[in-house]
Amino acid sequence: MLVLIGVLLVIVGFAIRLNPLIVVTVSGIVTALLGGLSPVEILNAFGSGFASSRSVTIFVVVLPVIGIIERFGLQEQAKTLISKLAKLTAGRVLLGYLLVRQATAALGLTSIGGHAQTVRPLVFPMAEGAALRRYGSVPERVKEKIKGHSAAADNVGVFFGEDIFVAVGSILLITTFVDTTYGLHLEPLELAIWAIPTAVIAFLIHGFRLLRLDRQLDNDVKAALEEEKHAQTATTGGNA
Amino acid sequence: MIKVEAVFWLIGILFVAWAFLIARETTHPKRWGSSAFWGLLGLCFFYGTWVQAKTAPAWILGIAVLVLVALASTGMLGDGKSKTTSVEKRTEFAAKFGNKLFIPALTIPVVTVVVVLLAPVLAIGGKPLIDPANTTLVALAIGAVAAAVVAVLILRPKQKLAPVFEGRRILESIGWAALLPQMLSTLGILFTKAGVGTAVGILAKGVLPAGSLLAAVVVYCVGMFLFTVLMGNGFAAFPIMTAAIGWPVLVQTFHGNPAIVFAIGMLAGFCGTLCTPMAANFNLVPAALLEMKNKYGVIKAQMATGVPLLGANIVLMYFLAFH
Incomplete structure (x- = not known):
């Protein structure tokens, strides 16, 4: 039971925002010492752990091609495509973005979107613009809600899209871990295929919520x- | 035969090449630290081949990994922000190339899937051309190289090596986080060696009615969810819950299909990521970026998707994985 201190260290370390690499390394060492491993065994475990998990870092091989198409305007082209959604209502703008985000993430293009790249400069302004057209003015509270949902559409899209792409960290972490620990042999593609049902349901649940958002x-x-009107009558009442 | 080790060497070569590019750049803010980090990481990819084959001692690689962590966490690493095109230039290119820009990106999955499908029949002199033990990884590397060639042919950059330079730009913007998935994976292996999963398993068996498949599926998925909420990512939660329940109970006792159990289990963890402030990059940073009054506003918008989706994952696993 003492080894559970290692889990606690990870939780506390992440909570107080230490560098995750340090958190992971220190809690690994502490857990291993508590579990009775000798220093040499721990170094061996780090070495063989690194060697057997190299496949997790395979995303590196796609960086050159993503980099070159970014250089020639991939993100700008994606923005042009997304901005064609501009004539819709706020909820439907976000639904369209959810679909684009999820589909592109499933192709491994996670860098197309993101909170800094698309949500802030593009998705939120478009959703807000749609609300402005519909309501004339957008109260602060409603603006908050649109902001929250703009970021949420990005997260849901990328989380439940990327797992369909074989080179994503989570899939390779699974294969590395179970292959090393249990001597299984799982192909990344097998796992990616079984991410599809959840991806579809995620789209249905979140999409339904976005349709209701309007x-x-x-x-x-x-x-x-109404509230504003009440507040106004209240002040005029006070004056009288 | 193209073995998976060749893919790791390709990654190693890329890291070393990027380290070399950084070392050549006199204006880089962390020239030597960054160059040392990526160069050493590349060498670890080569050396790992012999560690994996058990023909070289693993502790040497262990020390190298600790050096990498030390370099990264003491601020020795920086982003050189290598030169690329301006936004104006990119907009111009986007207008010129239009949707052709997506062709190289689509090349990756198309080539990968085609190679995977053809792999069983591709053979030279009776020997398979592609490592049958790691088909997907080798196919992906082939897809990535093919896509880079396609990109150069379509876009015709002035320098033929432009993909390598641009790859470095992205890598440096990722920084030390590029090493994190591999370290989390290593942590999972260390946790298992030290018996963390067994300890959680003993705790979980306290709440688990014996012989109930449904209860075991619920505990595995909800456990993934809760550990992810606590730790902020599913990567750290996966080895713990898998060693505790996923492997001994769901796969060994109930004979679940491991690919389905583990794929859906990880996604149950992702539902937790939607609901936790610990996943700051996804949930708190955007709230700040959008200047929201409530910094938990993004989580608020996601909760009503994350929780029902967890339920959906439980149902999917229960009905798909056990036959």
């Missing part, structure tokens, strides 16, 4: 306007 925003805007 009605929620309607209600929120109405409620915010």
